Amino acid sequence: MGRRRKDPGSRRAISRRGFLTTVSTAPIAGAAIGRAHETPAPVPAAEAHEPVNVVLRINGRSFKLQVEPRDTLLTALREKLGMTGTKPGCERGECGACTVLIDGNxxxxxxxxxxxxxGHEITTVEGLMNGEQLGPVQKAFVEDDAMQCGYCTPGQVMAAEGLLRANPNPSLEEIRLGMSGNLCRCGAYDHIFKAVQRAAQARRTGGMS
Ligand code: FES
Ligand code: FES
Structure with missing residues (x-):
């Protein structure tokens, strides 16, 4: 599932595996050529655009919808369910604008x-609201003025929520590290980090749930 790390050795491992596969299947390929007159039964190709029924658990509710196998969760949230709080940015795992929690992460x-x-619990920025009230991390972002244009903010809030669920008392360095997958083109990082500290402290002192 979609998060951040690339294995620097994977390219080499794949190419070596590909080489071994090619070598080890060569005799099989030869045998297949020898039986070329035996026409295999056609296998229907899976169509990537054929809709599939799925149930997604989002913010504590179950949603039945149809998606194409190639549809991302971002597409399903925004275009199928109208949950536009989750933002599209780079759409290739570089900016963090689309961050949600899956099973709390x-x-x-x-x-x-x-x-x-x-089959997983999905939480979006809409799910952090308490009725009409902002959730604690959202409130801290407002109080610390942790945004300029605001486009990255839903993703930043979700990253902060995930960080504080895993580590209720992070150091500044841990906050920097935990938020490092979320970019802010406006450069509001100082305020964002202060907001995360404020939310963490409020949780510890019982000022926020
Ligand atoms: S939109 Fe998903 S990481 Fe940029
Ligand atoms: S507030 Fe503008 S991109 Fe972060």
Whole structure:
């Protein structure tokens, strides 16, 4: 599911595996050529655009919808369910604008297929609201003026929420590290980090749930 790390050795491992596969299947390929007159039964190709029924658990509710196997969770949220709080940015796992929680952990919705997310608890920025009231992290972002244009803010809030669920008392360095998958083109980082500290402290002192 969609999050951030690339294995620097994977390219080499794949090419070596590909080489071994080619070598080890060569005799099989030869045998297949020898039986070329035996026409295999046609296998229907899976169509990536054929809709599939799926149930997604989002913000504590179940939603039945149809998605294409190639649809990302970001597409499903915004275009199928109208949950536009989750923002599209780069749509290739670089900016963090699309961050949601899956089973409590921050994940990029643009790199997660909707079908992959089935059976998991998804939380979006809408799910942090308490009725009409802002949730604690959202409130801290407002109080610390942790935004300029605001486009990155839903993703930043979700990353902060995930960080504080895993680590209720992070150091500044841990906050920097925990928020490092979320970019802010306006450069509001100082205020964002202060907001995360404020939300953490408020949680510890019982000022926020
Ligand atoms: S839109 Fe998903 S990481 Fe940029
Ligand atoms: S507030 Fe503008 S991109 Fe972060």
């Amino acid at each position: 921050p994940r990029y919705a643009c790199l997660t297929l909707a079908l992959e997310a089935a």
